[in-house]
Every structure is written in C-alpha cells, then in structure tokens.
Amino acid sequence: KRNVLIIGAGGVAHVAAHKCAQNNILLGDIHIASRTLEKCQAIIKSIKEKDSQRSAGRLQAHELDALDIEATKALIRSTNSQIVINVGSPFLNMAVMSACIETGAAYLDTAIHEDPAKVCEAPPWYGNYEWQRRDDCRKAGVTAILGVGFDPGVVNAYGRYAIDTYFDQVESIDIIDINAGSHGRYFATNFDPEINFREFTSTVWSWERGKWKANAMFEHRHEWDMPVVGKNTTYLTGHDELHSMSKNLDVPNIRFWMGFGEHYINVFTVLKNLGLLSEQPVRTAEGLEVVPLKVVKAILPDPASLAPNYTGKTCIGDLVKGKKNGKPQEVLIYNICDHKESFQEVGSQAISYTAGVPVVAAAMLIADGVWDVGHMANVEELDPKPFIDLMNRMGLVTRVRDAQGDRILHPQRESA
Template identity: 70%
Template sequence: MTHTPKNVLIVGAGGVAQVVAHKCVQHADKFGGIHLASRTLDKCQAIIATLAQKNLPSDAITAHSVDALDVDALAELIRKIDAKIVINVGSSFINMSVMDACIATGAAYLDTAIHEDPNKVCETPPWYANHEWRKKDAFKAANTTAILGIGFDPGVVNAYARLGVDEFFDVGSVTDIDIIDINAGSHGQYFATNFNPEINFREFTGVVYSWQNSAWQTNQMFEIKRTDDLPEVGVQHSYLTGHDELHSLSKFLDVPNIRFWMGFGDHYINVFTVLKNLGLLSEKPVTLDDGREVVPLKLVKAVLPDPSSLAPNYTGKTCIGNKMRGKKDGKPSEIFVYNVVDHKAAHEEVGSQGISYTAGVPAVAAAILIADGVWDVGIMVNVEELDPKPLINLMNTMGLTTRIQDDNGDRLLEFS
C-alpha cells in the first residue's frame, strides 16, 4: 500500500498526550509534521522537552497554544498546519468542539473517552447518543473519518469484543462479555487518581449502568464485586462500574450481557466514600460565607497530586481484558483476551505511567491506520465497527501486546 505521510495535531497536554507525542515521534515516518496544542503553551513545551530525555529529537514536534473550546480558533490552527489527523487527548469536555473543527476542515478525528457535559453526571444511556452520535450525519456529509473511544477502555477492549464474537465462538452464541480493568500498581501517594480527578470521580458518583438481559440495569457503585485470578497480577477484586464502551457495544454487538469491572483497593473506596458523603465530589457549585462560589469537585482536584506527577515512582502492573463466554463447536467455551503493562517500563520508555500508556498507544496506532488508509473510512464509527486485526497486529509492535487464554493455553495473539 502506498503511504503518504499526513500531518497530525495532538490536542491536550496531560499524561496521555505525552505518550501520544512520544509514540508519534517514534513512528514519524508514518506522519508528516507533528504538532501539539493546548491552552497552556508551557505544558506543550514541557512534553516536547521530555523527548530529548528518551533520545528522541525534540524538534520533531511544534507546540501551539489554542483554546479547544473555540471551534473557529482550532479550525484555523488545523488549516494553518494542514493537519489531516487530529488526536484529541484533552479533557473529554472538549470532544464536541474538536469534532466541529474537524468537520469544518476535513481532518480525521480520534478521541479516547466519551464526551462529558460539565453540568451533568451519568446521563441517560446510551451516552454516545447524547452527544457524539449526533454528529454522524455531519461526518458522513464531509466524508471525514471519526473514530470514537480509541484508548484502551474504551477502545482496545471494543476491538477485543468484536474479535471474540467474530473469531472465537459460534455465530450468535456469545452470551457474556465482562471487561475487567485492574491496576495492580502503587504510586506511593496517600490518595491520588491515575488521570484527571474531575473526570475520574464523575464516573463513580452516579448510577452504575450495565447491559444485562439485553436491557440497561442500574446499580450503585461498589454494590457488586467479583474476584479473578489474572495473568501476572494474581487474585484481584473488581466492582461493577458504568463505563463508556458499554454504550456502543450494546448497540453494535448482539450480546445480551456486557459488563465493566474496575479494580479498587479498600483504601481508595474508604477515601472516596468519605469525600462523596461530605459532598466534596459534587459538580454543583456551593456558596461560601463570603459569597464566592466554588465547585467542590474542582477543589478536590486542585488539592490532589497531578496524575502526571505519579509516573516516576509508579511500580507494578496493569491487566486489562475481556472475559467472554459462548459456544465453540456447540460446546460451552470461555476466553480471556488481555494486555499487561508494567508501570516502570512505560515510564522508562515515554516518561508516563502505565495507565496513560495504555490509553495513548492505541490512539497513535489508529492514527497510523488512518494514515495508511486501512481505517480511513470517511464516516463516524466506534472501534467495534472496524476490523480489529490490523490494530492488534500493529499494537503488538508498539508496546501493547495482546494475549489470549483459551483451551489452547496462554499465547500471543497475532494474525497473518
């Protein structure tokens, strides 16, 4: 396949953006110019400075200052640098404005998380229908590609789900997909979140939605627990949690039960519960005695460690994957498709911890697949609507290897 390098714009300047920047430079032959933009130019320049620490050329990326909520300003930047691919790894509050700028300019759009309305928590499912999917017709009319949720979860786990349904079970026989996200690492802090605290806490303060018996079921956070013995991280507890990927997988895969489970330690649960019960995780403003307004959640965010600061001291591993059940050759069958990342190894390679690594690498892999024309579909899609094999093969060469446990043992998953 003939490859024409395409200029890429990375929007955001947090831990995931740092991974994306490093991976884009590592694969610079797949791109033309590489650009990094955020409201704060200093944050972009700080990420660029980390390239030299990893023996990468610091002049490979150009930094820009832009307010991503200003559609006209962002579109102007996209045109100025002739970006053909935009990787949105900023706050999920900006998804819709970045989308509008891509529609206006014809640049392909990628993000790693579902859009959030700052004034709403846990909207009516499916969440994509409240925001992103409303832009489907506009992307189609513009013949412009948008790939939603191409981090790890959502993202790679969506590809795992598609792969399982298509390749490892009898047609129409899959009954259960359990997505399990375990971070068995330690950052050494009394309490911290692995990415933006404001986004992190919002996931856990509302209703827990899961897809069961082909319908939405509601539960409370930390109400339902499971225990698994997982590769490299051992016996781990996780809790039924609402999450992005359920809201597209329930639409695009004919599977009656799709659940998301996230691991939490007792200490995290205790601190979270106190903060929530005190009202400190509310997104609604409160009035102080002097008449000033403050949003409790933003205050908590301000006093917690910056997630990007956790990376140097992070130890341990993550294990994220899909346990899937159905029938193979008419007999009950179960598989586990998964990835393991070491926090220390991620930091040594790109200067970020493993959570950021798992989110950033797939976005760059998808950008390469768009640049190569493999995933440049000219419409808006979720990951499970695409062929997962090119993604898995490419990630295997980029630091995120996929393995499978089934009746044939535990092995690397790759496709010829």
C-alpha cells in the first residue's frame, strides 16, 4: 500500500479523495491538505457518509500553505506519503514538485503551472516550468506524471492509443470538449473562475502543420455532431495538452475545441470588455484598491455549489484522422459523463469527476508499479492501455466510434 497526500480541497480533490478511499486496497492512508482546514474536513465527512463500507484506511485533514516548500516536505515526511496528488490551484505546481523531488515522493497534477503575474506565455508552456525540472526528477528517481486529469490527461492517452492502434500515419487530432449540462444559474464557471477566465483571455495557440499558430479567442468556430450530446458549437481554444502532445506525438495538426453557449460568450464578452476580468488592481473613489477579477470571483457561485442541481452530460474525446493501409481512416475515442450520476456517487459534478478519477487511476498505476517510471512524463509518453482499462472499472468508461460502429474500448483485449 502507498499512502497518498492530496493537495487542495476543491472539486477535483473531493472526487480524488473519494476514489482513493474506494481503492484503499492499493492506496493506504489518505491525507488531505489545503489552505482551509474545514474544506478538507468536509471531504472526509463526505467519504465517511458515502464510502463507509469501503474506506478502511486512515483519513486525515491538514492545514497547509503548499507554496511553503519546507512545510509541504515536513507533511510528506510526517504522513509517510509516497504519492502526492496535487489538485490545488495551478499556481502551486512548482512548489509542490520541489517538495516531492526533495522527499522522493511521486508527483501527480492535472494542469500546467501558472504564474499569477503572467497571462500569456510562449509555447510550449511546459518548457517554461515543469520540464525545467526533468533532470532533477530523473536524478532523484522521482516519478512525476504531468497533467493527468481528463483534458489534459485522458485525451493525451487517447491520442497515443489511436496512433499506436488504428493508424499508419496520423494527420490530425481534434480534441473536443462539450459540456451539455445545465446548472440552472444565470452565470457560473465549472471550476475556479480565475483559472477559467485566464484560459480564455490569452492567445489561443493551436498546432498546425507542425508549427504553433496564434489565434484569437472565439475567432474559429466549428460545429461537431458528437455521440449522445448531439450537435454542438465549439471554438478553437488554447489548452495544456497541446503543449506536450505537439512535442511527443509526431502529428502535424493538434487542436482543442471547447463548446460554448451563446449566453456564456455574451456574459464573458461584457465582463472582459468592461475590464472586469483584469488582474490589474484599480483604485475606487473611496481609496479602496481592488482587483476586478477577484471581485468577479467573489460574487460568482462557488463552482462546487453547482453540483446538486447539475443535470445533463459531458462528452470529451479525440477525433483522429489519418491513414491505415493507404486508406483514409477516422476514429473518435471519447467518454460520456453524467453530472447527476457523478453527484450521486461522490457528491460532485461531472467536470470535477472526469478530472478526479484519472489522477487516482494514475496513482494506482504508480502504486502497483506499472507507471512507476522514476522520471517525469506527460501522459502520452506512458502506456495508455492499463490506464484506459482501469478507468473503465472506476466509473469513467471509454468508447470508440469508427467504421465498425460504436463500442466500449477495452484496449488490452483489442490489442491482444
């Protein structure tokens, strides 16, 4: 058994903690550490209510400022944690990774590091932060798996699997992310508004003909007809996974498309044009200094509070095009996740669920040695088959749609 330290106590941490508890046979004690102790305690309460039959291990809440590397190292040591699941804000990554390298614990996260002071950085984003510590991980023999949520994460594994299994040559991977759910609120973001808006206010990078291309947000739109959720309008969006897949997979075109309703775009555009998404402080007539984006965050619904009333489904997948035996080939590998079912199982909405399950699947693959590689890796550098199979058993089922029809994907069986 390997003890796990979860950093952060937001939506994704909530799901990750539940999934660790459900898989206590491999993952031992579960420690949850975040800035606000009460949020860690609330997660433990939820586990005790929902998973009481299964969770036999120790569950403990800790107050931690994860930017304090020494404090994080001390907690890793005192809890004897061998695996750290970092699902706090992306501002914490480099600090938490340092603590892992210095203590020898395995490191997992679900997003690229961000510097709060910088909005638009040069691609590939991993090159500005995580990859700079590649050699240190290798020297310390530390397994660090980057971006192992759904997107980034599972979609990277889908790309790897498609290339290895269905194609001689791949021309393009279009990652399509549709949330066809409804939370019933006037306007809300599905995760931290600050992080969410940063994603849409900077340059949209896409990988086209083997080069980075700069686009503007909402400049390119495309309607996709996806399984279960049907026709949806999406927009070319900048996203983490392009920054590693472009390097690690030999594919000339990789793009990310996110579904947006007109209402979201209207509200977002008004907020942006008024300057309310700015991170630059302004001074009010009363002499108060405020950061507009922080004010917007404070008045929007807490993303976690959306879960109880969320209905509908998400559909996220990779549409891969290329050639097999000289003939054109097209394959869609995807997952459908239901908001209500996620809530019934672990008390979270599907966006958190689809990110929280993969990171725990990865922790389990480290615990049983399959992914315990002893160096830093992005998901597409690892064998996708055990990962996809394990998630099928954990509640995130992968399907494939190709010329043969639509079916559940069992990678180890298909390639046997």
